[in-house]
Amino acid sequence: MDLSRRDFIVSSSAAAAGAVSPAQAQAPVQLAQAGGGAPSPRGFDPADPALKYELVIANGDVLDPSQKLRGKRDIGIRYGQIAAIAPSIPADRAVQRIDVAGKLVTPGLVDLHTHLCPHLGLGLPADELVGITCTTTAVSAGDAGWHTWGVFRHLALANSRTRLFSFVHIASIGLAGGLAPGEMLNIEYANVDGCAKVVAENPDTVLGVKVRITDSVVGQNGLEPLRRAIRAAEMAGKGVRVMCHIGAAPGNLADLLNLLRPGDVLTHAYSGAGNNTVQNGQLLPAARAAKQRGVIIDVGHGGGSFDFTVCEPAMQQGMPPDTISSDIHSVSINTPGYPTLPWVMSKFLALGMSLEDVVARATVEPAKIIGRVPGLGTLQVGAPADLAIMELVSGPVEFVDTRNNKRTGQQKLMPYLTIRGGRPFGRPPLPTPFVY
Ligand SMILES: [Zn+2]
Known part of the structure; x- marks a missing residue:
């Protein structure tokens, strides 16, 4: 295949055709550098023995899968970055100190x-949800x-402390209409050139192209929205991904799965909405093949897209998740499955995944998919000082999926405090300038 052609935006006339050959559709995606590269501290020398920290998170049970680190540590923060991670940091080197003994960091x-764009369709305000x-x-x-x-770009992203990235919908209206009517009932909304233009113009923020392939969304249009999404991604440049939603997809699901390229994201991979990745108890060979060639297997729990009876055999038969995600939106958050990310992670603890693996799939692994911020999803020195502080509560807990199947676990993750860029949500920092 010819990778070089993806270095350029091709002419709009070629794009407008929207057609794509099978060979093009299966061409591998050249991925961005994993994790966005190694972090390097800005504005301080972490080896300086007199270095002061604006904030120290003390005594936490620190778990950072990117460093295979688990243990009691103090974390020093300066200039919005991780400045130190050590068994103990003297109290006189901290301007502000929060003791989180017994909490998981x-x-x-x-x-x-x-779906954290409150001005469109199903969206919710990102920062308001951080507490849960x-x-x-x-x-x-x-x-x-x-x-x-x-x-x-100008309302959600510009007004959120939460770091936001995006997949641009192949439908020009995106999800502005909410769950219905389906945004791909009219294929004319799938304008390949327009989508590719937005993706290519916003490489700092846009990871790729989103498409939903469900009967009720695509009507008579079958897989054509997916073919156009792939075409738009290929036009927009190297490493541009497609995120494809499944759930009661039309036709043979293998036809859809075979179109996905390495690096593309299959979301709702464990949906039980019909035409599932597991049928008659067996993982579809095309689903296993997709995983094996590097298609990203994403959970996307949501309000109707996670079924224990699909997830369990899929995990046993060769398709565990690469990323654990919530699909939180204004409808799903009000369903019994309660898809906050810590709650979805807790379900995977109940399914037997280790805490380290669960945390990796909700930190460093999705950060690699984003691939734009050095150190994102890690606690390495120089990385953004973004911390999740949770309580790992032991005791029987019942979880329900989106099809009323129940499972009992022995642990749950409960949010306690969240820090973004060195500043805790809900706890104002000390006045600046700091006096040392
Ligand atoms: Zn969604």
Whole structure:
């Protein structure tokens, strides 16, 4: 295949055709550098023995899968970055100190599938949810299309302390209409050139193209919205991903799965809405093949897209999740499945995944998919000082999926405090300038 062609935006006339050959559709995506590279401290020398910290998070049970680190640590923060992570930091080196003894401290949670654009459709205000999500970085899964992009860029992103990224919907109206009518009932909304333009113009923020392939969303249009989404992603440049939602998809699900390229994201991978990745108890070979060639397997719990009876055999038969995400929006958050990210993570603890693996799939792994911020999803020195502080509560707890299946777990993650860029939500920092 010819990778170089993706370095350029091709002409709009070629784009408007919207057609894509199978060979193009299956071409591998050249991924951005994992994690956005190594962090390097700005404005201080972490080796300076007299270095003062604006904030120290003390005595936490620190878990950072990116460093294979678990243990009691103090975390020093300066200039919005992790400045030290040590068994003990003297109290006189901290301007502000918060003792979190007994609490779990992880990198701020990174949620690959959310709807946090309150001005469009299903969206919620990101910062308002932090108290129940511990989420410091979130990806808007197609709330905006190219006609509504400015709403996301200038209202949601510009007004959120939460770090926001986005997939641009292949439908020009995005999800402005909410759950119905389906945004792809009229294929004319799927303007390849317009979508590619927005993606290419906003590489700092946009990860790729979103498409929903469900009967009620696409009507008679079958997989054509997905083909156009892939075409728009290929036009927009190297490493541009497609996030494809499934759930009661039309036709043979293998046809859809075979279109996804390495690096593309399959979200709602464990949906039980019909035409599932597990049928008659068996993981579809095309689903296993997608995972094996590097398609990202994403949870996207939501209000109707997570089924224990799909997830369990899929995990056993070769399709565990790469990323755990919530699909939190104004409808899903009011359902019994309660898809806040810590609650969805707790369900995977109940399914037998280790705490380290669960945290990795909601921090450093989605941060690699984002690939734009050095150190994101880690607690390495020089990384953004984004922290999730949770209580790991032991005791029987019942979880319900989106199809009323229940499972009992023995632990749950309960949000306690969230810090973004060195500043705790809900706890004002000390007045500046600091006096040392
Ligand atoms: Zn969604």
